[in-house]
Amino acid sequence: xxxxxxxxxxxxxxxxxxxxxxxxxxxxxxxxxxxxxxxxxxxxxxxxxxxxxxxxxxxxxxxxxxxxxxxxxxxxxxxxxxxxxxxxxxxxxxxxxxxxxxxxxxxxxxxxxxxxxxxxxxxxxxxxxxxxxxxxxxxxxxxxxxxxxxxxxxxxxxxxxxxxxxxxxxxxxxxxxxxxxxxxxxxxxxxxxxxxxxxx
Amino acid sequence: xxxxxxxxxxxxxxxxxxxxxxxxxxxxxxxxxxxxxxxxxxxxxxxxxxxxxxxxxxxxxxxxxxxxxxxxxxxxxxxxxxxxxxxxxxxxxxxxxxxxxxxxxxxxxxxxxxxxxxxxxxxxxxxxxxxxxxxxxxxxxxxxxxxxxxxxxxxxxxxxxxxxxxxxxxxxxxxxxxxxxxxxxxxxxxxxxxxxxxxxxxxxxxxxxxxxxxxxxxxxxx
Numbered sequence: 001x002x003x004x005x006x007x008x009x010x011x012x013x014x015x016x017x018x019x020x021x022x023x024x025x026x027x028x029x030x031x032x033x034x035x036x037x038x039x040x041x042x043x044x045x046x047x048x049x050x051x052x053x054x055x056x057x058x059x060x061x062x063x064x065x066x067x068x069x070x071x072x073x074x075x076x077x078x079x080x081x082x083x084x085x086x087x088x089x090x091x092x093x094x095x096x097x098x099x100x101x102x103x104x105x106x107x108x109x110x111x112x113x114x115x116x117x118x119x120x121x122x123x124x125x126x127x128x129x130x131x132x133x134x135x136x137x138x139x140x141x142x143x144x145x146x147x148x149x150x151x152x153x154x155x156x157x158x159x160x161x162x163x164x165x166x167x168x169x170x171x172x173x174x175x176x177x178x179x180x181x182x183x184x185x186x187x188x189x190x191x192x193x194x195x196x197x198x199x200x
Numbered sequence: 201x202x203x204x205x206x207x208x209x210x211x212x213x214x215x216x217x218x219x220x221x222x223x224x225x226x227x228x229x230x231x232x233x234x235x236x237x238x239x240x241x242x243x244x245x246x247x248x249x250x251x252x253x254x255x256x257x258x259x260x261x262x263x264x265x266x267x268x269x270x271x272x273x274x275x276x277x278x279x280x281x282x283x284x285x286x287x288x289x290x291x292x293x294x295x296x297x298x299x300x301x302x303x304x305x306x307x308x309x310x311x312x313x314x315x316x317x318x319x320x321x322x323x324x325x326x327x328x329x330x331x332x333x334x335x336x337x338x339x340x341x342x343x344x345x346x347x348x349x350x351x352x353x354x355x356x357x358x359x360x361x362x363x364x365x366x367x368x369x370x371x372x373x374x375x376x377x378x379x380x381x382x383x384x385x386x387x388x389x390x391x392x393x394x395x396x397x398x399x400x401x402x403x404x405x406x407x408x409x410x411x412x413x414x415x416x417x418x419x420x421x422x
Contacts, residue, residue, distance in 0.1 A: 046281075051281055051284060052421070071284075071285040072285065076282065079278070080277050080281075081277065083277060086218070086220060087214065094206075095209075095210045099283070101202070101203060
């Protein structure tokens with residue numbers, strides 16, 4: 001499986017964010033998108049996720065399921081956690097599993113993997129920022145998607161959480177997944193680097 | 201289908217929990233209707249004549265009150281991004297959200313109508329006529345209002361803009377809803393004519409609403 005972008009131009013609010021960008025990532029690879037604030041890391045991820053339309057160029061996934069689009073085969077972990085404060089930890093995760101089409105099954109494994117077993121029945125409103133992040137990460141485990149688009153995935157995570165997440169990413173790569181992560185902190189995994197514009 | 205069922209279940213669950221807004225709509229409906237007799241005075245004949253119109257206006261404003269959270273809440277916490285990326289078609293997801301909103305916020309209004317009809321001196325026939333027209337008409341309010349809710353998300357302006365956008369769209373529903381209720385009470389028109397048109401408006405809104413809302417969301421996400 002290979003994810004590649006050719007000559008991508010991105011324009012937001014009438015301002016060119018980046019242009020002529022090429023990137024490539026194959027199964028089992030991490031592409032770390034680095035660059036200063038405002039250089040377009042989030043824009044690139046949202047563009048791959050199909051949430052922004054590129055002004056030029058194209059993004060292609062070779063070797064994926066032919067009937068599904070790239071966004072339908074991707075997980076997007078953004079700045080916002082997509083959690084409902086009124087629902088419990090378990091209800092939040094169960095909803096995303098059902099909506100994103102994950103196999104029905106026991107969610108306790110996913111919650112255990114991110115260290116949230118003690119808070120299963122707790123409303124998400126009472127979670128700390130780090131716990132919210134952990135719950136979002138559990139979503140990546142509850143539904144299988146080959147491409148992971150991660151925007152500052154380790155922000156708000158403590159050291160133990162970062163190690164935990166590194167392990168989760170390694171497992172995903174070992175099963176042939178692709179990770180594209182916008183990050184400032186080192187991921188703890190050997191990654192190909194994509195340096196975004198220095199002009200911003 | 202599980203995806204859409206999950207979406208409906210989640211939205212209803214959130215609406216029914218504390219701060220969810222399902223109850224707020226009914227309370228607002230109750231307040232507006234109870235205020236009317238105080239404003240108009242204890243003229244029973246006048247209240248009976250105005251009753252259907254008051255109930256319809258109350259229901260319209262109450263359904264508008266909770267409509268602006270339809271997409272903004274999901275937009276603010278990032279859920280909307282994932283819904284757009286999901287494998288369920290966005291049009292169906294929009295329809296599912298509107299259906300859930302109507303079940304949680306629209307049905308309670310209709311359930312409250314008989315009680316409120318008493319306050320406006322409406323007899324059993326009149327009350328059931330109003331309840332029936334509301335049952336058929338409020339889905340149209342939700343499904344057309346959804347277009348405004350989607351536009352409000354993409355334009356980053358909630359509440360007030362929604363009211364300005366949606367209220368003109370609801371004029372036909374209001375006209376035929378009240379006309380059908382009046383026809384059942386006083387005549388001379390037959391109840392069936394305006395009622396059929398009201399049904400037709402609802403059916404059209406089921407088709408147009410989800411497509412327009414989905415198109416607006418797709419183009420406006422940023």
